[in-house]
Amino acid sequence: xxxxxxxxxxxxxxxxxxxxxxxxxxxxxxxxxxxxxxxxxxxxxxxxxxxxxxxxxxxxxxxxxxxxxxxxxxxxxxxxxxxxxxxxxxxxxxxxxxxxxxxxxxxxxxxxxxxxxxxxxxxxxxxxxxxxxxxxxxxxxxxxxxxxxxxxxxxxxxxxxxxxxxxxxxxxxxxxxxxxxxxxxxxxxxxxxxxxxxxxxxxxxxxxxxxxxxxxxxxxxxxxxxxxxxxxxxxxxxxxxxxxxxxxxxxxxxxxxxxxxxxxxxxxxxxxxxxxxxxxxxxxxxxxxxxxxxxxxxxxxxxxxxxxxxxxxxxxxxxxxxxxxxxxxxxxxxxxxxxxxxxxxxxxxxxxxxxxxxxxx
Amino acid sequence: xxxxxxxxxxxxxxxxxxxxxxxxxxxxxxxxxxxxxxxxxxxxxxxxxxxxxxxxxxxxxxxxxxxxxxxxxxxxxxxxxxxxxxxxxxxxxxxxxxxxxxxxxxxxxxxxxxxxxxxxxxxxxxxxxxxxxxxxxxxxxxxxxxxxxxxxxxxxxxxxxxxxxxxxxxxxxxxxxxxxxxxxxxxxxxxxxxxxxxxxxxxxxxxxxxxxxxxxxxxxxxxxxxxxxxxxxxxxxxxxxxxxxxxxxxxxxxxxxxxxxxxxxxxxxxxxxxxxxxxxxxxxxxxxxxxxxxxxxxxxxxxxxxxxxxxxxxxxxxxxxxxxxxxxxxxxxxxxxxxxxxxxxxxxxxxxxxxxxxxxx
Numbered sequence: 001x002x003x004x005x006x007x008x009x010x011x012x013x014x015x016x017x018x019x020x021x022x023x024x025x026x027x028x029x030x031x032x033x034x035x036x037x038x039x040x041x042x043x044x045x046x047x048x049x050x051x052x053x054x055x056x057x058x059x060x061x062x063x064x065x066x067x068x069x070x071x072x073x074x075x076x077x078x079x080x081x082x083x084x085x086x087x088x089x090x091x092x093x094x095x096x097x098x099x100x101x102x103x104x105x106x107x108x109x110x111x112x113x114x115x116x117x118x119x120x121x122x123x124x125x126x127x128x129x130x131x132x133x134x135x136x137x138x139x140x141x142x143x144x145x146x147x148x149x150x151x152x153x154x155x156x157x158x159x160x161x162x163x164x165x166x167x168x169x170x171x172x173x174x175x176x177x178x179x180x181x182x183x184x185x186x187x188x189x190x191x192x193x194x195x196x197x198x199x200x201x202x203x204x205x206x207x208x209x210x211x212x213x214x215x216x217x218x219x220x221x222x223x224x225x226x227x228x229x230x231x232x233x234x235x236x237x238x239x240x241x242x243x244x245x246x247x248x249x250x251x252x253x254x255x256x257x258x259x260x261x262x263x264x265x266x267x268x269x270x271x272x273x274x275x276x277x278x279x280x281x282x283x284x285x286x287x288x289x290x291x292x293x294x295x296x297x298x299x300x301x302x303x304x305x306x307x308x309x310x311x312x313x314x315x316x317x318x319x320x321x322x323x324x325x326x327x328x329x330x331x332x333x334x335x336x337x338x339x340x341x342x343x344x345x346x347x348x349x350x351x352x353x354x355x356x357x358x359x360x361x
Numbered sequence: 362x363x364x365x366x367x368x369x370x371x372x373x374x375x376x377x378x379x380x381x382x383x384x385x386x387x388x389x390x391x392x393x394x395x396x397x398x399x400x401x402x403x404x405x406x407x408x409x410x411x412x413x414x415x416x417x418x419x420x421x422x423x424x425x426x427x428x429x430x431x432x433x434x435x436x437x438x439x440x441x442x443x444x445x446x447x448x449x450x451x452x453x454x455x456x457x458x459x460x461x462x463x464x465x466x467x468x469x470x471x472x473x474x475x476x477x478x479x480x481x482x483x484x485x486x487x488x489x490x491x492x493x494x495x496x497x498x499x500x501x502x503x504x505x506x507x508x509x510x511x512x513x514x515x516x517x518x519x520x521x522x523x524x525x526x527x528x529x530x531x532x533x534x535x536x537x538x539x540x541x542x543x544x545x546x547x548x549x550x551x552x553x554x555x556x557x558x559x560x561x562x563x564x565x566x567x568x569x570x571x572x573x574x575x576x577x578x579x580x581x582x583x584x585x586x587x588x589x590x591x592x593x594x595x596x597x598x599x600x601x602x603x604x605x606x607x608x609x610x611x612x613x614x615x616x617x618x619x620x621x622x623x624x625x626x627x628x629x630x631x632x633x634x635x636x637x638x639x640x641x642x643x644x645x646x647x648x649x650x651x652x653x654x655x656x657x658x659x660x661x662x663x664x665x666x667x668x669x670x671x672x673x674x675x676x677x678x679x680x681x682x683x684x685x686x687x688x689x690x691x692x693x694x695x696x697x698x699x700x701x702x703x704x705x706x707x708x709x710x711x712x713x714x715x716x717x718x719x720x721x722x
Contacts, residue, residue: 012407024408032400035620039393046373047385047562047569048691049682055569082443083616089588093454111597115589118601123585128601201408201616208408208416208618209570224484226587227450228476236472237697240479240489255444255562257569257621259396321410330409336598 003282003349009270010205010347017329017352017359022154022179022309022343025205027267034266035207038259055258056231062261065268066212069276070196071187077220079213079251080261084178085112087197087213088148090251091174092116094223095146097124104140106133106149106160113148113176137163140171147173151180151196155334155341156302157287157309159184165192172219178202181212182271183308183345185280194219203308203345205271206264209256215248225250274346282346283308286353290344293357302339311341320360327359364643364710370631371566371708378690378713378720383515383540383670383704386566388628395627396568399620416619417592423622426629427573430637431557432548438581440574440612441622445539446473448558448574449509451612452535453477455584456507460486465501467494467510467521474509474537498524501532508534512541512557516695516702517663518648518670520545526553533580539563542573543632544669544706546641555580564669564706566632567625570617576609586611635707643707644669647714651705654718663700672702681721688720 010026012018018026042051063075072078081087097120105117107130120126131139136149147167151160157179164173172194180186181198182205188196193216200210215223225232225244232250233242244250271279290310291301302311314320317333317340324331329352331342342356371387373379379387403412424436433439442448458481466478468491481487492500497510508528512521518540525534533555541547542559543566549557554577561571576584586593586605593611594603605611632640651671652662663672675681678694678701685692690713692703703717 011404016407018407020407020409024403024412026407027400027404029404032397032404035400036393036397039388039396039624042385043372043388043390043393046377046379046381046387046691048381048693049686051385082614083590085588085590086615089590089615093587109600111591111594111600111603114600115591115594115597115603115605116587118603119585119587119589119605121601123587207620209616209621211616224480226454226477226480226484227446228480229444229446229450230472230476233472233476236476239470239472239475240482242472242476242479244476244480253443254447254450255570255572259568260570260618260621263400325410330407332409 003346006274006347007349013347015328017355019342019344019348019352019356020330020332021202021345022341023332024201024208025203025345026347028205028270030270031206031263031267035259035263038262042259051258055261058258058261058265061265065265065272069182069186070214071189072214073217076247076249077214077217079215079248080253080256081197081211081213081251082209082253082256083211084176084197084199085116086211086253088113088174088176089116090213091195091197091223092120093226097126099125101126101145102141102143103128103146103148104136104144105130106136107131108153108155109150110154110176110178112178117148133158134161137161137166140167144171147171149176151175151177151186152184152305152307152309154179155337155339156311157304157307159305159307165190168192179307179309183280183283188214200264204264205267207260209260210264213248213251215251220247223251227254229254279346283344286348287344289350290342290353290356293353297357297361308344309341310344311339313338314340324356324359329356329359331356364707367635368708368710374708376689378716380703380705380709380713380717381691381693382563382706383702384693385562385569386564386706387708389566389631391631392567392624392628396620396624399623412619416622419619419622419626422626426626426633430543430547431575432550433575434578437608437610438575438578440576440609441614441617442558442572442574442612443570443614443617444572445537445558445560446477447572447614448612449474449535449537450477451574452556452558452584453481454587458485458487462487462506463502463504464489464507464509465497465505466491467497468492469514469516470511471515471537471539473539478509494519495522498522498527501528505532508532510537512536512538512547513545513666513668513670515540516698516700517672518665518668520666520668526551529553540668540670544641544644549575561625565625566628568621570621571625574609574612576612581608588615590615640707644705647709648705650711651703651714654714658718658722669705670702671705672700674699675701685717685720690717690720692717
């Protein structure tokens with residue numbers, strides 16, 4: 001991987017030590033250019049049958065790319081959602097629930113998982129039990145109908161235990177891949193989960209409004225499509241008799257623009273060109289280098305896995321975040337904690353890390 | 362209204378007789394430019410706290426614009442959805458249902474309404490009864506829990522009867538405004554509906570992926586948010602105790618990009634500048650002029666209301682559509698019928714109509 005060439009694809013990196021892919025990745029020039037091209041085409045030629053042909057081809061291409069990335073058996077096992085939470089909602093709302101059903105969830109999960117779970121408690125009276133991420137498998141009991149947790153935890157970069165795979169065939173696992181997809185290797189077969197939801201705008205560097213949900217084929221007929229729109233239906237003209245696709249396409253977002261999807265594909269291709277293994281290893285190594293730098297500077301780094309997130313304690317996280325931003329270093333604070341968090345991608349370099357540590361001092 | 366100036370905003374109109382706003386409106390130059398500006402900003406400066414500030418301001422502005430357009434009492438009564446069907450799904454899935462509950466729906470509705478209704482039949486065993494649009498009020502009985510129909514019917518431009526307003530306080534009415542919003546005057550108070558769902562990409566000329574749902578404040582606490590994500594929650598940090606906003610914001614789309622929303626606002630402003638009353642009257646007059654031209658050419662126009670849709674019989678609608686497209690005239694066919702449909706906006710002129718009728722001959 002030639003890091004200088006890769007960095008040149010991302011205009012923000014010229015001036016900014018951009019270390020916040022965990023919110024949104026840097027947007028590559030190619031992603032903007034693809035969107036601009038589509039917008040121009042739509043302005044000039046309108047948006048009728050031809051435009052929808054472009055849209056559908058872009059969606060097919062997106063599904064293939066994402067299926068490859070996560071090791072899906074078929075593109076049709078991947079739904080094109082608007083966001084990680086969108087996929088989570090499709091799973092939680094699509095499954096059947098009875099009062100008292102138990103869901104085991106890990107500690108410190110993101111509101112994007114907890115908000116939809118809270119809705120399920122109100123709607124069906126399910127019981128949500130919280131366990132430490134590292135001991136979540138032991139927390140599963142005979143009443144447990146679902147396990148839901150981060151693949152990579154947003155607060156500190158801890159990784160879900162590999163032992164979750166042992167639950168396959170016993171209890172379905174929903175992984176929130178908001179900080180996993182594109183950041184660390186994702187192999188849905190090896191993870192043994194039933195559902196993997198991830199974002200397009202973070203480690204895949206695409207536009208906001210793009211995400212994915214992989215559904216294990218064994219679970220597809222147990223996740224009902226609650227609101228299938230035109231493109232989710234196998235034969236829309238059949239009216240009240242129309243049925244959703246018998247695969248993950250039933251859960252595609254109701255409407256996504258061709259410019260957004262084409263832009264997301266262009267961003268994906270910039271990264272895929274480098275090779276995902278190399279990108280992910282490079283990012284994880286950089287994150288470890290950042291840990292060493294922070295510890296050498298006397299900072300207390302939160303325990304973490306081999307991921308792309310690094311969080312450390314700070315007496316005034318919001319104020320420090322603003323001070324760093326003014327110095328051209330972008331990280332985020334985590335409201336309700338004393339943590340600042342840097343998100344490292346293969347597009348970053350030692351110079352970015354150095355700027356962060358220098359600005360912190 | 363200076364039609365020449367208005368037409369100059371829409372590049373597609375230079376070469377094409379674009380008569381298909383009922384699929385997607387023409388995209389004004391300003392909408393593309395706004396998106397390009399935002400993309401450039403995101404590329405250069407990243408997408409962190411400042412970017413989300415821009416996104417939220419754009420959403421606030423969108424909510425105000427849409428609230429004004431439909432006569433909502435408060436911006437917070439409007440949810441920013443991805444599409445008309447998205448809003449329909451939020452209503453259908455958010456209401457409580459019991460087996461055997463009856464929903465009255467009009468004949469010839471769009472798959473975007475029928476698909477989600479079919480899901481509700483499978484999920485809850487509700488009973489859907491179909492009635493002619495013009496007699497839908499008479500079809501309401503003691504078991505009816507909801508009436509759902511087009512405001513303007515997609516196949517022929519018929520308008521829902523004003524008598525629907527008499528149902529207020531008795532049975533909630535969900536209007537599918539896919540061919541209404543921005544095309545004909547929409548006053549949610551006068552319509553007497555409980556829910557009005559509409560699109561952003563048709564008569565509002567914005568990007569695909571933008572829509573709205575107005576919820577009558579009297580109904581807001583009866584439509585549960587099934588999947589509230591971060592921005593739908595009043596206090597996201599409260600985790601499992603977090604509750605959705607007590608208004609339509611609970612139903613906002615989970616993720617929409619700043620470029621899409623800003624672009625939609627720019628398109629809206631191009632139109633608002635002309636004045637909605639004038640635009641809508643101009644479009645309706647043009648549609649009537651088209652009816653006269655088609656009838657003079659011996660075509661049989663389907664009965665319609667004072668709307669912006671004109672449908673007429675054709676022996677081979679799909680082939681004729683393609684032939685017209687090759688001649689630079691864009692209309693659509695309606696699969697499963699013998700109809701071709703033209704959608705007329707105030708951005709069209711007599712020249713466009715003339716081209717259509719000439720190309721048909």
